[in-house]
Amino acid sequence: MPLLADFLALTLAGQEPVAKEARTPSGARVRWLAEGVVEVMPVAAEDAGLDLVLSAGVHGCEVVPIRLLDQLIQRLERGDIRPRARLLLLLCNPPAMRRGVRRVGQDLNRLFCGAHAGQTGWEADRAALLERAAAEFYRTPGRARWHYDLHSAMRPSRLPQFAVCPWVPDRSVSPQSLWRLGEAAVDAVLVQERPSATFSAHTATRHGAEAFTLEVAEAPDGTWPACLDRLLDAAQGWIEATAVPAGLAGIRPQAYRLAREIVKRSERFVLHVPDDIENFTPLPPGMLLAEDGPHCWVAEGPHDHILFPLADVAVGERAALIVEPRPW
Ligand SMILES: O=C(O)CCC(=O)N[C@@H](CCC(=O)O)C(=O)O
Numbered sequence: 001m002p003l004l005a006d007f008l009a010l011t012l013a014g015q016e017p018v019a020k021e022a023r024t025p026s027g028a029r030v031r032w033l034a035e036g037v038v039e040v041m042p043v044a045a046e047d048a049g050l051d052l053v054l055s056a057g058v059h060g061c062e063v064v065p066i067r068l069l070d071q072l073i074q075r076l077e078r079g080d081i082r083p084r085a086r087l088l089l090l091l092c093n094p095p096a097m098r099r100g101v102r103r104v105g106q107d108l109n110r111l112f113c114g115a116h117a118g119q120t121g122w123e124a125d126r127a128a129l130l131e132r133a134a135a136e137f138y139r140t141p142g143r144a145r146w147h148y149d150l151h152s153a154m155r156p157s158r159l160p161q162f163a164v165c166p167w168v169p170d171r172s173v174s175p176q177s178l179w180r181l182g183e184a185a186v187d188a189v190l191v192q193e194r195p196s197a198t199f200s201a202h203t204a205t206r207h208g209a210e211a212f213t214l215e216v217a218e219a220p221d222g223t224w225p226a227c228l229d230r231l232l233d234a235a236q237g238w239i240e241a242t243a244v245p246a247g248l249a250g251i252r253p254q255a256y257r258l259a260r261e262i263v264k265r266s267e268r269f270v271l272h273v274p275d276d277i278e279n280f281t282p283l284p285p286g287m288l289l290a291e292d293g294p295h296c297w298v299a300e301g302p303h304d305h306i307l308f309p310l311a312d313v314a315v316g317e318r319a320a321l322i323v324e325p326r327p328w
């Protein structure tokens with residue numbers, strides 16, 4: 001079976017390819033490294049000096065990003081993309097992908113930056129394996145390092161596509177990164193101001209990668225919105241290491257910051273926002289958002305917006321974020 005063309009199918013079937021190495025029509029070398037882990041090396045003379053990680057399926061129910069990554073892989077397999085970057089392509093959580101669930105055990109996207117240490121279970125082992133794969137991939141100093149971890153928020157959004165920029169001490173988002181996100185039809189960036197244990201936080205903090213969690217648009221009833229095609233074409237440009245134009249003219253995503261986090265503290269927790277509320281819906285000041293025994297969360301500022309509301313979480317986990325626009 002062709003290694004790249006069947007990478008998703010093999011991963012879902014829990015099978016290893018018979019041949020672990022292959023070439024794309026453009027001559028790039030493909031190596032299967034582990035379940036859901038493939039590396040693509042461009043022809044040496046065409047290598048632009050970029051190490052690019054593209055990951056999807058950290059949450060197994062988020063199907064659109066998995067399809068997006070597979071479409072890029074099929075373009076590589078057909079030779080429609082001629083890679084000029086080294087690529088690490090990751091289908092991160094095969095057991096959850098097989099079952100179509102966000103997680104089977106622990107939330108994989110809370111176990112990076114070493115948070116898996118001392119933990120047992122498949123997800124902790126997988127986070128450790130993915131960290132090792134990233135470390136091995138980013139082994140060569142002096143090369144540019146990017147990582148886009150593709151997710152889907154699984155609910156409609158007033159801003160259809162957005163990114164989360166992990167916090168890195170003393171680092172701000174580069175104008176080039178913002179331009180790239182704008183070209184990929186990303187409307188907003190939540191700029192984190194504290195550490196987290198997500199995959200993109202790991203590659204950003206441990207390897208200095210320009211890393212983002214990318215929340216791609218929904219495709220309701222299979223209808224593929226134009227912004228997903230723009231993202232796909234932009235991602236092709238990343239793989240082909242297309243130059244960023246001088247002047248960086250283009251639409252820049254709106255920046256947001258985290259104002260407050262709603263965390264479920266006990267079994268008495270109730271989330272009061274409607275089930276079908278869209279991400280980035282503005283919250284009228286005074287609106288009761290959640291209660292947990294005597295503790296309650298109320299919309300405060302005139303610029304509060306809801307993000308990632310999820311009533312069905314375990315005690316200690318995030319049930320929603322309240323974010324507000326901020327300047328760049
Ligand atoms: O939590 C949701 O409602 C679904 C979207 C999702 O999985 N978001 C990521 C964000 C990761 C980050 O903050 O970089 C997550 O919660 O892991």
Ligand SMILES: [Zn+2]
Nearest residue numbers: 059062151152
């Ligand atoms: Zn996700």
